[in-house]
Amino acid sequence: MNAHVSPAGAASSHAGPTRVVLIGYGPVGARFVEELLPSVASGAVALTVLGAEAHDAYNRVLVGEYAVGRAARERLDVIDTAAARAAGVDVRLGEAVVGIDRSRQVVRTHHDTRVPYDRLVFATGARANVPTLAGLERTTRHRLARAATAAELDRGERALPTGVVALRDLDDAETVRAAVAGRKRIVVLGAGVLGMEAALAASEQGAEVVVVHHGDVPMERNLDHGAGRLLARAARAGGTETLPHSRAEEVLFRHGERGERVFEALQCADGKQVPGDLLVLSCGVAPRIELAASCDLAIERGVLVDEELRSWTDPAVFAIGDCAQVAARGSAGPDGRVGGGPAGLIGPGWRQADALAARLGAEAIGGDPAGVPFAEERPAVVMLKAEGVDVVSGGDVSADPFDEPEASGAEPGHAAGCAVHGVSAREVTVWADPAHGAYAKMVTRGGVLEGFVAVGMPRTGAELTLLFERGNELPADRSVLLRLDSDDAGVVSTTDPFAPDATVCWCNGVSVERITDAAAAGDRTVECVGRSTRAGTGCGSCKGRITELIARTPEAAPAVPVA
Numbered sequence: 001m002n003a004h005v006s007p008a009g010a011a012s013s014h015a016g017p018t019r020v021v022l023i024g025y026g027p028v029g030a031r032f033v034e035e036l037l038p039s040v041a042s043g044a045v046a047l048t049v050l051g052a053e054a055h056d057a058y059n060r061v062l063v064g065e066y067a068v069g070r071a072a073r074e075r076l077d078v079i080d081t082a083a084a085r086a087a088g089v090d091v092r093l094g095e096a097v098v099g100i101d102r103s104r105q106v107v108r109t110h111h112d113t114r115v116p117y118d119r120l121v122f123a124t125g126a127r128a129n130v131p132t133l134a135g136l137e138r139t140t141r142h143r144l145a146r147a148a149t150a151a152e153l154d155r156g157e158r159a160l161p162t163g164v165v166a167l168r169d170l171d172d173a174e175t176v177r178a179a180v181a182g183r184k185r186i187v188v189l190g191a192g193v194l195g196m197e198a199a200l201a202a203s204e205q206g207a208e209v210v211v212v213h214h215g216d217v218p219m220e221r222n223l224d225h226g227a228g229r230l231l232a233r234a235a236r237a238g239g240t241e242t243l244p245h246s247r248a249e250e251v252l253f254r255h256g257e258r259g260e261r262v263f264e265a266l267q268c269a270d271g272k273q274v275p276g277d278l279l280v281l282s283c284g285v286a287p288r289i290e291l292a293a294s295c296d297l298a299i300e301r302g303v304l305v306d307e308e309l310r311s312w313t314d315p316a317v318f319a320i321g322d323c324a325q326v327a328a329r330g331s332a333g334p335d336g337r338v339g340g341g342p343a344g345l346i347g348p349g350w351r352q353a354d355a356l357a358a359r360l361g362a363e364a365i366g367g368d369p370a371g372v373p374f375a376e377e378r379p380a381v382v383m384l385k386a387e388g389v390d391v392v393s394g395g396d397v398s399a400d401p402f403d404e405p406e407a408s409g410a411e412p413g414h415a416a417g418c419a420v421h422g423v424s425a426r427e428v429t430v431w432a433d434p435a436h437g438a439y440a441k442m443v444t445r446g447g448v449l450e451g452f453v454a455v456g457m458p459r460t461g462a463e464l465t466l467l468f469e470r471g472n473e474l475p476a477d478r479s480v481l482l483r484l485d486s487d488d489a490g491v492v493s494t495t496d497p498f499a500p501d502a503t504v505c506w507c508n509g510v511s512v513e514r515i516t517d518a519a520a521a522g523d524r525t526v527e528c529v530g531r532s533t534r535a536g537t538g539c540g541s542c543k544g545r546i547t548e549l550i551a552r553t554p555e556a557a558p559a560v561p562v563a
């Protein structure tokens with residue numbers, strides 16, 4: 001018997017467990033499965049997972065590290081699928097959902113099997129954009145075109161030609177891995193954070209790399225001009241060439257041994273040709289929303305869900321991760337557009353998976369899901385995963401120190417925290433030492449960071465990250481922050497990076513306190529701490545801090561039995 005779903009979204013009683021169907025077995029789907037396991041094991045939930053990829057779920061964040069040979073395949077494991085199956089989860093790999101009948105509450109897979117649900121969860125993630133370039137015609141997927149098979153999920157009418165890849169999944173990584181191992185010449189199109197990470201890592205492993213981008217500096221969405229120029233300079237020093245102001249127009253090919261088209265060069269609008277053996281497209285991602293659109297769920301940039309992660313359209317449907325756009329119902333503007341979009345980061349996706357699993361688990365046993373907290377939103381901080389180049393930024397860093405005063409009436413040069421008509425003036429502090437590869441910018445209002453960037457200043461960057469996260473006021477003398485990276489032993493952090501509530505692992509939201517508790521209880525390696533707290537299991541950029549925390553924490557003495 002199918003469950004009936006009331007408008008309020010409560011599953012009505014039907015014999016047996018609540019049937020939850022999860023579409024997508026990426027890292028966010030995997031986290032959802034893991035968190036829902038107790039409800040499956042107790043018999044309250046019957047969970048079916050339909051994943052288009054033939055592999056077990058893996059940590060996509062580390063695909064770039066794997067592609068350059070810096071991470072072993074096992075490091076990408078995020079879940080023990082065999083254990084999930086043993087606990088009763090029906091995991092079907094290599095099976096794509098191609099249709100949804102919401103009135104009957106059934107999904108259809110490309111094997112033409114039907115799976116009924118009481119609760120349907122979209123974790124379909126995002127796909128890499130393929131730019132519109134001559135030579136790549138019909139490889140671009142229309143954003144609302146549905147796939148008929150799992151293999152076609154991200155393909156346009158045509159597959160990408162040989163030697164052209166978008167670094168998103170394990171198969172892409174294998175292609176890049178072969179090129180890096182063979183020290184080939186790699187052309188990266190796009191200088192966003194993922195493009196730069198791939199480029200820097202590949203050249204560090206010995207490949208010849210050139211990054212083609214149309215902006216002025218790399219990572220233009222996250223960095224200002226000064227920080228971007230320093231990054232370009234650091235990249236060049238590490239062997240990665242960047243070609244700014246280069247608008248790619250065409251992909252040129254040669255004939256391969258079987259007559260197939262093989263990448264030869266990228267043709268730019270200014271006439272230059274950039275030759276290479278492999279073209280890596282790094283031109284952003286687009287949430288996979290075509291399936292949601294096909295069954296008339298509200299979509300915009302992602303599947304529109306409210307703070308409970310419930311579809312705006314159907315109370316039995318939810319979305320998490322890279323496909324989910326969380327927005328308050330009715331928040332569309334006069335033009336019908338809804339602001340924001342999916343975060344495109346693992347941390348928010350994992351928090352959503354935790355929150356939704358708790359909510360559905362509570363609901364399945366007739367508990368009160370109202371008591372389950374929402375997925376907590378944290379300010380997004382972007383850290384470049386690169387060896388030897390420290391880049392971190394958060395918020396809006398576009399303001400210039402010499403910008404005209406804002407329309408609020410604020411005047412330049414106002415002291416921090418000084419209110420003008422109730423609105424504090426914005427202040428911009430910049431420190432640039434290009435000769436030593438150091439740069440920092442702080443954009444504050446009322447002394448609190450609205451945006452920041454730090455290049456080549458790891459301690460300052462860490463401090464600013466904490467201040468940004470907490471919304472703390474900066475010291476009036478900003479130079480204190482800048483001197484954290486100096487040899488001046490007298491300069492101390494204002495935030496106490498070892499304060500119990502300081503976040504260490506941004507991907508999993510793990511605090512100093514949880515790590516030191518684990519270390520005191522006997523977790524003496526980063527891997528052990530990762531197993532018990534999940535810290536360091538996302539992008540891994542916090543592993544150094546975890547090591548430091550373990551070293552600072554004495555192991556608790558074992559309890560002595562009372563005679």
Ligand SMILES: Cc1cc2nc3c(=O)[nH]c(=O)nc-3n(C[C@H](O)[C@H](O)[C@H](O)COP(=O)(O)OP(=O)(O)OC[C@H]3O[C@@H](n4cnc5c(N)ncnc54)[C@H](O)[C@@H]3O)c2cc1C
Nearest residue numbers: 024026027028052060096097124125126321322344345346
């Ligand atoms: C190279 C690289 C580096 C990154 N680095 C970072 C980083 O440092 N920090 C960070 O926070 N984030 C990073 N990210 C982004 C991060 O990987 C994503 O935020 C994360 O993967 C989102 O997880 P997800 O499960 O929502 O979606 P995805 O990982 O996209 O997984 C979705 C899954 O759903 C499956 N699927 C889709 N449609 C269907 C269907 N119809 N039927 C069945 N299955 C379907 C797909 O095959 C896929 O397996 C990086 C991404 C890449 C590619």
